[in-house]
Amino acid sequence: MSEETILSVTDLSLELRTENGYVPLLQDLSFRMEKGKVLALVGESGCGKSVCSMALTKLLPKDLFRFTGGEVLFESRNLLTLASKELESVRGRNISYVFQEPFSSLDPLQKIGDQMTEGFLIHSMGSRKEGEEKAEYLLSSVGITDVKLRMNSYPHQLSGGILQRVSIAAALMCDPKLLIADEPTSALDVTVQAQLVELLLKLKDAFGLSVLFISHDFGLVSHIADQICVLYAGRVAEIGSTDSVIESPSHPYTRDLLNSLPSRFTATGAFRTIEGRVPPPGSYPRGCHYQNRCSSAFDRCESSKPNLLIAGSPEHYSACYLLSKQGENK
Numbered sequence: 001m002s003e004e005t006i007l008s009v010t011d012l013s014l015e016l017r018t019e020n021g022y023v024p025l026l027q028d029l030s031f032r033m034e035k036g037k038v039l040a041l042v043g044e045s046g047c048g049k050s051v052c053s054m055a056l057t058k059l060l061p062k063d064l065f066r067f068t069g070g071e072v073l074f075e076s077r078n079l080l081t082l083a084s085k086e087l088e089s090v091r092g093r094n095i096s097y098v099f100q101e102p103f104s105s106l107d108p109l110q111k112i113g114d115q116m117t118e119g120f121l122i123h124s125m126g127s128r129k130e131g132e133e134k135a136e137y138l139l140s141s142v143g144i145t146d147v148k149l150r151m152n153s154y155p156h157q158l159s160g161g162i163l164q165r166v167s168i169a170a171a172l173m174c175d176p177k178l179l180i181a182d183e184p185t186s187a188l189d190v191t192v193q194a195q196l197v198e199l200l201l202k203l204k205d206a207f208g209l210s211v212l213f214i215s216h217d218f219g220l221v222s223h224i225a226d227q228i229c230v231l232y233a234g235r236v237a238e239i240g241s242t243d244s245v246i247e248s249p250s251h252p253y254t255r256d257l258l259n260s261l262p263s264r265f266t267a268t269g270a271f272r273t274i275e276g277r278v279p280p281p282g283s284y285p286r287g288c289h290y291q292n293r294c295s296s297a298f299d300r301c302e303s304s305k306p307n308l309l310i311a312g313s314p315e316h317y318s319a320c321y322l323l324s325k326q327g328e329n330k
């Protein structure tokens, strides 16, 4: 693991318990995150983005999910095999989360100030007074005014946009190195979304954070991510630098996602949606998971799953047999 790498995920595989037994959900996911950079996990709803993000620190319910392989190296320790005490000290302290719904991560019965200092005290980061001072500092860093008043407020007294700022401030209380933001702006209106994205970028630089940003919105991530990892039905379809993936998408799924962006409406104004739906776990096809929706699929796509192959520029990979077919035709 190089010094510049903060998180390295290799062949992460996970199954979901269903009425018919365990079925694959994540299959052989591999990606690497650089310190101080933003990696975006992109894909339609149901592709496995949230499950992947929660799997990284084993936040998933044990009675529903089981790991079947792979490793998650964070600062050279495999989080999947850490003792639960050690893992708890990583979670919330070194790696923290911001979720889509601020209401779901904040306790409705506890004042904001108390919630913010709780994790700080649990992780023995300092005294209560120091925790309160830090909470006030972070609340003002995320652009909240009347900080003392907000510290004494309950979540229901604040708007969605303010609450998401509070969640971000709370996530920074223990000086995390990695922030996992799961669709942090999608429950908010467009103006507030833009402000929060700007804020996240500022905080990333100010606090030296690495950010795993989860989104189904290619347009949004193209502004903020250094790297993009496109997931499709539990597998990595394509991964590479943002410029490379957006300017030279190699996987048909990435191309279809990009073509369905409103900014790429056709001249007639038609909206090019992708036909069909993401297959749920238990219904993944035997070969490439995208074959049923892919206009370029051929025989081989039905029989086996393509692995990631180099797609042009360095560090740009795509899991599509078209790449090897093109190679053969050269």
Ligand SMILES: Nc1ncnc2c1ncn2[C@@H]1O[C@H](COP(=O)(O)OP(=O)(O)OP(=O)(O)O)[C@@H](O)[C@H]1O
Binding pocket: 016, 025, 043, 044, 045, 046, 047, 048, 049, 050, 051, 052, 064, 216, 279, 280, 281
């Ligand atoms: N607790 C659960 N019980 C049953 N199925 C689940 C559970 N959590 C996730 N799944 C299934 O796993 C698949 C991946 O879900 P996940 O939430 O990770 O997708 P996602 O890409 O994050 O989608 P979204 O953008 O809608 O959040 C989906 O088919 C989902 O229905």
